[in-house]
Amino acid sequence: MDKDGVALEAWEKLGFGFVEVGTVTALPQLGNPKPRLFRFPELGALINRMGFNNNGARSLAQRMEALQNSGKRPGIPIGINIGKSRVIPLESAHSDYLESFRLLYQHGDYIVLNVSSPNTPGLRDLQHVESLAKILGTLRDWEGGNASKPLLLKIAPDLAPKEITDIASLCEKEQLAGIIATNTTLDHSALRSNHHDEIGGLSGRPLQEKSTAVIRQLRDVTHLPIVGCGGIFSSANANEKFQAGANLVQIYTGFIYRGPALIREICSGLPYSCCGNSLTQ
Numbered sequence: 001m002d003k004d005g006v007a008l009e010a011w012e013k014l015g016f017g018f019v020e021v022g023t024v025t026a027l028p029q030l031g032n033p034k035p036r037l038f039r040f041p042e043l044g045a046l047i048n049r050m051g052f053n054n055n056g057a058r059s060l061a062q063r064m065e066a067l068q069n070s071g072k073r074p075g076i077p078i079g080i081n082i083g084k085s086r087v088i089p090l091e092s093a094h095s096d097y098l099e100s101f102r103l104l105y106q107h108g109d110y111i112v113l114n115v116s117s118p119n120t121p122g123l124r125d126l127q128h129v130e131s132l133a134k135i136l137g138t139l140r141d142w143e144g145g146n147a148s149k150p151l152l153l154k155i156a157p158d159l160a161p162k163e164i165t166d167i168a169s170l171c172e173k174e175q176l177a178g179i180i181a182t183n184t185t186l187d188h189s190a191l192r193s194n195h196h197d198e199i200g201g202l203s204g205r206p207l208q209e210k211s212t213a214v215i216r217q218l219r220d221v222t223h224l225p226i227v228g229c230g231g232i233f234s235s236a237n238a239n240e241k242f243q244a245g246a247n248l249v250q251i252y253t254g255f256i257y258r259g260p261a262l263i264r265e266i267c268s269g270l271p272y273s274c275c276g277n278s279l280t281q
């Protein structure tokens with residue numbers, strides 16, 4: 001939710017083990033007209049069509065640099081999530097991602113390629129392996145054979161099993177550091193007739209099972225680290241993601257409804273079986 005990295009010091013103080021800023025795009029953009037974020041408290045859900053409102057990759061790079069120079073960069077890992085600028089055609093997506101990647105490379109402890117937001121027209125088409133291979137190839141070429149920065153891919157929960165398998169094998173081939181599963185869903189069936197619908201991505205409780213199922217499918221086909229995300233409202237929900245094969249978890253909607261208490265609850269509520277690895281120490 002911290003598109004432009006304005007609250008990095010606060011995230012660490014609230015108890016997060018790592019934080020991901022963005023999505024930022026190469027070109028600054030306003031995002032979609034408001035209203036663009038809708039609450040459904042009785043469902044524990046949100047629908048958003050923010051549309052990557054952000055000040056652009058260059059501005060984030062400057063902020064990160066200033067933070068570093070002031071000695072106030074948090075000690076926790078900071079990931080930077082990059083997306084495609086809305087006005088750039090899909091055919092040129094690879095150069096647009098490269099622009100953000102280049103500007104932010106040295107500032108992120110890891111970089112996330114976001115090809116799964118439903119709110120930038122056509123963005124999810126970039127999950128097709130041919131498009132994805134072109135983008136990943138462009139980034140790897142720029143790195144010039146010494147790929148040192150952990151690069152992760154964030155995927156949608158609405159993919160078919162074959163697509164998940166194909167994406168996982170491409171990620172292995174390109175030696176990605178992991179896969180983030182998942183972004184919001186376009187399946188609004190949980191809203192049923194008594195709730196008004198809105199255009200956008202649905203997150204929170206209605207996404208919980210769906211994102212866990214994607215993690216499970218991924219774990220069947222890859223040994224890459226998986227970051228589980230989608231409908232985590234409790235340490236039990238976080239543990240379901242770990243049981244399904246996730247190595248780390250992220251929260252958004254649960255944090256909106258439960259507030260900062262959820263962070264420490266998740267970090268302290270894991271069963272002993274999860275405490276032997278470095279993720280929880």
Ligand SMILES: Cc1cc2nc3c(=O)[nH]c(=O)nc-3n(C[C@H](O)[C@H](O)[C@H](O)COP(=O)(O)O)c2cc1C
Nearest residue numbers: 022023048182183184203204229230231251252253
């Ligand atoms: C208001 C809002 C804005 C979001 N913006 C982004 C974004 O810019 N980039 C991104 O990768 N995911 C974005 N997401 C998706 C979340 O990071 C997360 O993947 C998804 O909401 C599922 O997790 P949750 O159920 O815990 O919210 C956004 C979600 C919400 C609710």
